[in-house]
Amino acid sequence: MGIFIILTIVIIVILYIFSSPTLSPIPYFPSQKVDIPLIIKALNLTNNQTVIDLGAGDGIVIFAAAQEALKKKLNTKFIAIEINPVLLLIMYIKKIFHPNRKNIKIVYADMFKLNFKKLLTFDFSLLTFYLYISPWFLKKVITNINSQLATNKQQLTIVSYMYTIKSLKEKERIIQGKNKIFVYQI
Numbered sequence: 732m733g734i735f736i737i738l739t740i741v742i743i744v745i746l747y748i749f750s751s752p753t754l755s756p757i758p759y760f761p762s763q764k765v766d767i768p769l770i771i772k773a774l775n776l777t778n779n780q781t782v783i784d785l786g787a788g789d790g791i792v793i794f795a796a797a798q799e800a801l802k803k804k805l806n807t808k809f810i811a812i813e814i815n816p817v818l819l820l821i822m823y824i825k826k827i828f829h830p831n832r833k834n835i836k837i838v839y840a841d842m843f844k845l846n847f848k849k850l851l852t853f854d855f856s857l858l859t860f861y862l863y864i865s866p867w868f869l870k871k872v873i874t875n876i877n878s879q880l881a882t883n884k885q886q887l888t889i890v891s892y893m894y895t896i897k898s899l900k901e902k903e904r905i906i907q908g909k910n911k912i913f914v915y916q917i
């Protein structure tokens with residue numbers, strides 16, 4: 732009986748976290764597994780690069796990309812930004828068992844309030860953002876990235892899963908998977 736009550740409370744808390752507009756303003760949908768190899772191709776992994784997944788979910792992209800970087804003996808760094816505590820917990824657990832964990836950082840933060848310069852305490856001349864967020868939030872995030880980073884000397888690439896970024900249309904390259912992957916080199 733006691734266990735049943737605890738389980739019910741845990742389920743209610745998890746449901747609340749996933750449906751709360753504060754704790755999960757953008758609903759959690761993982762990138763499609765079948766598209767992961769193409770997403771990794773779009774990230775164009777290389778040495779001295781930092782890849783940031785804004786709203787990383789359970790880390791499906793970050794962990795697969797970190798695995799690939801390790802395979803290629805690259806020193807690429809990966810940062811997973813997430814606001815949902817349940818997904819953060821899943822990522823922390825996954826990180827413990829990941830062979831390239833030293834290059835993976837998991838950060839509890841709101842992507843709309845993120846201070847990129849505080850986050851990137853090392854050389855970040857090659858910066859790649861991965862985004863799988865609703866189109867109406869994409870604009871807000873791109874504005875934030877531009878306002879904080881556009882005047883710096885780093886090479887900035889944005890990879891957007893499924894959704895085009897209208898303001899960057901002239902720089903758009905499309906990789907066709909099950910869903911489209913939009914790549915912008917800024």
Ligand SMILES: C[S@@+](CC[C@H](N)C(=O)[O-])C[C@H]1O[C@@H](n2cnc3c(N)ncnc32)[C@H](O)[C@@H]1O
Binds near residue numbers: 842
């Ligand atoms: C569509 S999912 C994408 C997950 C992951 N990037 C992937 O491709 O599988 C969007 C993610 O953004 C997270 N999220 C929503 N609002 C956020 C915010 N303000 N700051 C950080 N993460 C947020 C959600 O919890 C969710 O995991």
